[in-house]
Amino acid sequence: MARKINKQDALDYHAMGRPGKIEVVPTKDTKTQWDLSLAYSPGVAEPCKEIERDVENVYKYTAKGNLVAVISNGTAVLGLGDIGPEAGKPVMEGKGVLFKIFADIDVFDIELNTKNVDEFVQVVKAMEPTFGGINLEDIKSPECFAIEERLRKELKIPVMHDDQHGTAIISSAALLNALYLVKKKIDKVKFVVNGAGAAAMACVRLYASLGARPENFIMFDKDGVLNKQRADLDAMKQQFATSSKVTTLAEALKGADVFVGLSVGNVVTAEMVKSMAKNPVVFAMANPDPEITWETAVEARKDVIMATGRSDYPNQVNNVLGFPYIFRGALDVRATQINEAMKLAAVHALADLTKSPVPDIVNLAYNERNLVFGPHYIIPKPLDPRLLSTVAPAVAKAAMDSGVALAPITDWDAYREELNNRLGLDNQLFRVIGSKARKDPRRVVFAEADNLKILKAAQVVEEEGIAIPILLGNEKRIRSLMAENGIEIDNAQIVDPKSDEMSATRHRFGELFFHKRQRKGFNLYEAKKIMRERNYFGCMMVETGEADALISGLTRKYPDTIRPALQVIGMEEGAKRVAGMYIINTKRGPLFLADTTVNFNPTAEELADITMLVAKEVRQFNITPRIAMVSYSNFGSSQTPEAQLVSRAREIVKRMDPTLTVDGEIQAAMAFNKEILKDNYPFSELIDEDVNTLIFPNLAAGNVAYNLLQEVAGFDSIGPILLGMKKPVHILQLGSTVRQIVNVVLIAVVDAQTKCCREEEAKNGKKK
Numbered sequence: 001m002a003r004k005i006n007k008q009d010a011l012d013y014h015a016m017g018r019p020g021k022i023e024v025v026p027t028k029d030t031k032t033q034w035d036l037s038l039a040y041s042p043g044v045a046e047p048c049k050e051i052e053r054d055v056e057n058v059y060k061y062t063a064k065g066n067l068v069a070v071i072s073n074g075t076a077v078l079g080l081g082d083i084g085p086e087a088g089k090p091v092m093e094g095k096g097v098l099f100k101i102f103a104d105i106d107v108f109d110i111e112l113n114t115k116n117v118d119e120f121v122q123v124v125k126a127m128e129p130t131f132g133g134i135n136l137e138d139i140k141s142p143e144c145f146a147i148e149e150r151l152r153k154e155l156k157i158p159v160m161h162d163d164q165h166g167t168a169i170i171s172s173a174a175l176l177n178a179l180y181l182v183k184k185k186i187d188k189v190k191f192v193v194n195g196a197g198a199a200a201m202a203c204v205r206l207y208a209s210l211g212a213r214p215e216n217f218i219m220f221d222k223d224g225v226l227n228k229q230r231a232d233l234d235a236m237k238q239q240f241a242t243s244s245k246v247t248t249l250a251e252a253l254k255g256a257d258v259f260v261g262l263s264v265g266n267v268v269t270a271e272m273v274k275s276m277a278k279n280p281v282v283f284a285m286a287n288p289d290p291e292i293t294w295e296t297a298v299e300a301r302k303d304v305i306m307a308t309g310r311s312d313y314p315n316q317v318n319n320v321l322g323f324p325y326i327f328r329g330a331l332d333v334r335a336t337q338i339n340e341a342m343k344l345a346a347v348h349a350l351a352d353l354t355k356s357p358v359p360d361i362v363n364l365a366y367n368e369r370n371l372v373f374g375p376h377y378i379i380p381k382p383l384d385p386r387l388l389s390t391v392a393p394a395v396a397k398a399a400m401d402s403g404v405a406l407a408p409i410t411d412w413d414a415y416r417e418e419l420n421n422r423l424g425l426d427n428q429l430f431r432v433i434g435s436k437a438r439k440d441p442r443r444v445v446f447a448e449a450d451n452l453k454i455l456k457a458a459q460v461v462e463e464e465g466i467a468i469p470i471l472l473g474n475e476k477r478i479r480s481l482m483a484e485n486g487i488e489i490d491n492a493q494i495v496d497p498k499s500d501e502m503s504a505t506r507h508r509f510g511e512l513f514f515h516k517r518q519r520k521g522f523n524l525y526e527a528k529k530i531m532r533e534r535n536y537f538g539c540m541m542v543e544t545g546e547a548d549a550l551i552s553g554l555t556r557k558y559p560d561t562i563r564p565a566l567q568v569i570g571m572e573e574g575a576k577r578v579a580g581m582y583i584i585n586t587k588r589g590p591l592f593l594a595d596t597t598v599n600f601n602p603t604a605e606e607l608a609d610i611t612m613l614v615a616k617e618v619r620q621f622n623i624t625p626r627i628a629m630v631s632y633s634n635f636g637s638s639q640t641p642e643a644q645l646v647s648r649a650r651e652i653v654k655r656m657d658p659t660l661t662v663d664g665e666i667q668a669a670m671a672f673n674k675e676i677l678k679d680n681y682p683f684s685e686l687i688d689e690d691v692n693t694l695i696f697p698n699l700a701a702g703n704v705a706y707n708l709l710q711e712v713a714g715f716d717s718i719g720p721i722l723l724g725m726k727k728p729v730h731i732l733q734l735g736s737t738v739r740q741i742v743n744v745v746l747i748a749v750v751d752a753q754t755k756c757c758r759e760e761e762a763k764n765g766k767k768k
C-alpha cells in the first residue's frame with residue numbers, strides 16, 4: 001500500500017533543514033583565490049566583454065542556455081484556484097525540481113504580484129536576457145491566453161504555458177492510445193469536457209488538430225454548458241459552443257465516448273459514467289482531486305479506460321511527462337519558440353513510446369511484473385528514463401524541420417548519449433529503490449547504534465521515510481552521542497539488550513534460541529546469556545517479527561556478525577548457502593556482482609548455487625538477469641583448473657535453470673563487447689545480451705573488482721547484500737560511509753517488503 005500523504009508529512013518535508021526545495025549550486029571550482037579571481041573580478045570581465053562584442057556569446061559563457069523561468073501569479077494554482085503568488089511558490093519550486101531531475105534543466109521560480117496582463121508581460125519581457133526559456137504556470141484563464149500570446153510574439157526565446165500545452169500534449173498522446181485500444185476514430189468520437197479554462201481550451205484545440213471535430217464537443221465552465229445561446233462567452237469559448245439542447249453534465253455524458261475533466265474535483269458521478277457509450281474513456285485530470293475517483297469510475301464501468309492526474313493510480317495524465325522534455329529539446333537546438341510541429345512531435349513520441357517494451361527499471365519503480373500497453377498503461381510512466389532520450393530529440397528535430405532552431409543538431413547518436421548522461425542513468429536504480437522503500441517503510445534494527453555513522457544513517461532513513469529505526473545499545477551512551485552531534489530521531493526506539501527492562505525479553509528470546517540450537521552445542525544457560533549480545537538479540541527481534549530487518553557489521557568482522565544471523569534466522573527454504581552481492585551503478589545501468597563477501601573458494605557446485613541465488617535476487621528487482629561467469633579465459637581457451645571450474649559451474653546452472661541467460665567462462669571485457677564476442681564466439685548466449693550480472697570465480701576476484709569500481713572508477717554502490725537468508729539481515733563492510741549504510745537500509749526495507757509479501761502469500765495459499 002502506498003503511504004498516505006498527510007498534512008504534517010507535507011509541511012515537515014518543506015520546512016525541514018533549509019526551507020523550501022531548491023538551492024543554487026556553483027558549477028565551477030571555487031576553492032582557491034585563483035578560482036575566485038576567475039569566477040569574479042577581475043577574470044569575469046573577459047566573458048562580459050565577449051558578450052558585449054557579440055550577444056550570442058551569452059550562451060557560451062553563462063548559464064542562460066540551460067536556465068528556464070517558471071513564472072506564475074498564483075491565480076490558478078493546481079485546482080486550488082487564485083491563492084496568490086506566495087502561496088503558489090511551493091508548486092513553482094516543485095516544478096523546478098521536476099525540470100532538474102527529469103531533464104537537468106535549471107530553474108528560477110518567479111512569482112509575480114500582478115493580475116494585470118500588460119504589467120505581467122512587461123516584467124517577463126524585461127527578464128528575457130536571463131533565461132533560455134519561459135514556462136508560464138498556473139495563471140488563470142482568460143488572462144493566460146493573452147499573456148502567452150504576447151510573450152510568444154515579443155520574445156525570441158521559447159515560451160510555453162504548461163497548463164495549456166503540456167496538458168494538451170500529454171492528454172493527446174493518452175487519447176490517441178486509448179482510442180486505438182477501443183478502436184474508435186477521433187473524428188467520430190463524442191467528447192464532453194468539464195472546464196473551459198487554460199488546460200481544457202488547449203486540450204480541445206490540440207485534439208481538433210489531431211482530427212477531432214469541434215461540433216463533437218460539449219464543454220462546460222462553472223456557469224454551465226457552453227452553447228450558442230450564451231452571451232457571456234469570449235471568442236475562444238464561442239469556438240466550442242454547442243448547438244445541442246443539453247444543459248447538464250449528466251445529460252451530456254449520456255452516450256458520450258470521452259470525458260475530459262480539467263475543472264474541479266468530484267463533479268462526476270458513477271451514474272454519469274454508467275450512461276456513457278461502450279468502452280468509455282474518462283480522463284479526470286483535476287488536481288489534486290479528480291472529477292471522479294479512480295475507484296468509482298472503474299467500479300461503475302468494467303470497460304472504462306480511466307486516467308487521472310495523480311501518481312498513485314495507473315494512467316497518470318499529468319504535464320510532468322511533457323514540460324521537462326519539451327523544454328530540453330527546445331533549449332538544445334536554441335528554438336525561438338515552441339510551435340505546433342514541436343507539440344505534435346511530442347504527442348506522437350509519447351504515444352509511440354507507450355507501445356514499446358517497458359524497461360526493467362520502470363517495472364521495478366512501479367512494483368509491476370511487466371507493464372504492457374493496454375487499458376491500464378496508455379501513457380508512459382513519469383520515472384521512465386527513456387522519456388528524455390525519446391521526447392527531447394523528437395521536439396528538437398521538429399524545431400529544426402519547422403525552421404525555428406538556431407543551433408541545429410547534427411550528430412543524433414551523440415545527442416542521445418548526452419541526454420542519457422544528463423539524466424545520470426546510474427542514479428536511476430537508487431531513485432527507484434528509494435521510492436519503493438518509502439512506499440512502505442519497515443522497522444530496521446541497527447545493532448551498532450552507539451556508532452556515530454550508524455546514528456547519522458538512522459536519522460537519514462527516519463527523516464526520509466525509508467525505515468523506522470530501532471537502536472540497539474546502551475541508552476545513555478546513544479542519547480549522549482545524539483546530543484553531542486545534534487542528531488534527532490523522532491520517537492527513537494532505543495533498546496538495550498543488557499538492561500534490566502529487557503530481562504524478560506532476553507529470557508523469552510533465550511528459550512526460543514535454545515529450542516533452535518539445543519542439539520547444536522548450546523545449553524539453556526548459554527542460550528539466554530548470549531541474548532545480551534546485540535547481534536543475537538537483534539536477530540531474534542527479526543526472527544520473532546518484532547522488527548523487519550537487521551543491519552550490523554560496521555564495527556565487527558564479517559564472520560562474527562553472520563554467525564548469529566545464521567544461527568538465529570537461518571537460510572531461506574531451498575538455499576544451500578548464503579552469498580554476498582554488490583550492485584554497482586554504472587552509466588550502462590546497474591551491474592550485479594557476486595560473490596563479494598562470503599564464499600572464499602567455491603567449488604563448481606557452490607558457484608552454481610551462488611549464481612542461482614544472485615539470479616533470484618536480480619529478478620526481485622524486476623530485472624532479467626543476464627549473467628557472465630567470468631574468469632581469465634574464454635570458453636576453454638585455458639585448461640587450468642580455475643577456468644574449468646567456472647565452465648563446469650555454468651553447466652550445472654544451466655541444468656538447474658535452462659531458461660537462464662548465462663554463459664562462461666568468459667573474460668569480463670569479452671562479456672561486454674558484443675561485436676568481438678559475435679566475431680569470435682558466435683555460439684555464446686551473450687552475443688545479443690546486455691550483461692548485467694557478473695559471477696566471479698572466487699571471493700578475491702569479486703571483492704577486488706567491486707572495490708576498484710567503487711574507489712577508482714568512482715561508481716556508487718549498494719552492498720553488501722546478503723543473499724539466501726530467510727529474513728532480511730544485511731552486514732555492512734567495515735568502514736562503510738553513511739551513504740553506503742543508507743543504501744543498505746534501502747535494500748533491507750525492500751527485501752523485508754518482498755519477504756513479508758511472500759510469507760503472506762504462502763500463508764494464504766496454505767489456508768486455501
Ligand SMILES: NC(=O)C1=CN([C@@H]2O[C@H](COP(=O)(O)OP(=O)(O)OC[C@H]3O[C@@H](n4cnc5c(N)ncnc54)[C@H](OP(=O)(O)O)[C@@H]3O)[C@@H](O)[C@H]2O)C=CC1
Pocket residue numbers: 076077078079080138139140141162163164167194195196197198199200220221222223261262263264267285286287288308309317318319320
Ligand atoms: N493533469 C494535469 O496535467 C493538469 C491538470 N490541471 C488541472 O485542471 C484544472 C484546471 O486548471 P486550469 O485550466 O489551469 O485552470 P483555469 O482556472 O484556467 O480553468 C478552470 C476551469 O474550470 C472551470 N470550472 C470551475 N469549476 C467548475 C465546475 N464546477 N464545473 C465546470 N467547470 C468548472 C472554470 O470555469 P470558468 O471558465 O467559468 O471560470 C474554468 O473554465 C485544475 O484542477 C488543475 O489542477 C491543469 C493542468 C495540468
Ligand SMILES: CC(=O)C(=O)O
Pocket residue numbers: 077078079138162163286287309318319320
Ligand atoms: C499539473 C499541473 O500543472 C496542475 O495541476 O496545475
Ligand SMILES: [Mg+2]
Pocket residue numbers: 078137138162163
Ligand atoms: Mg499547473
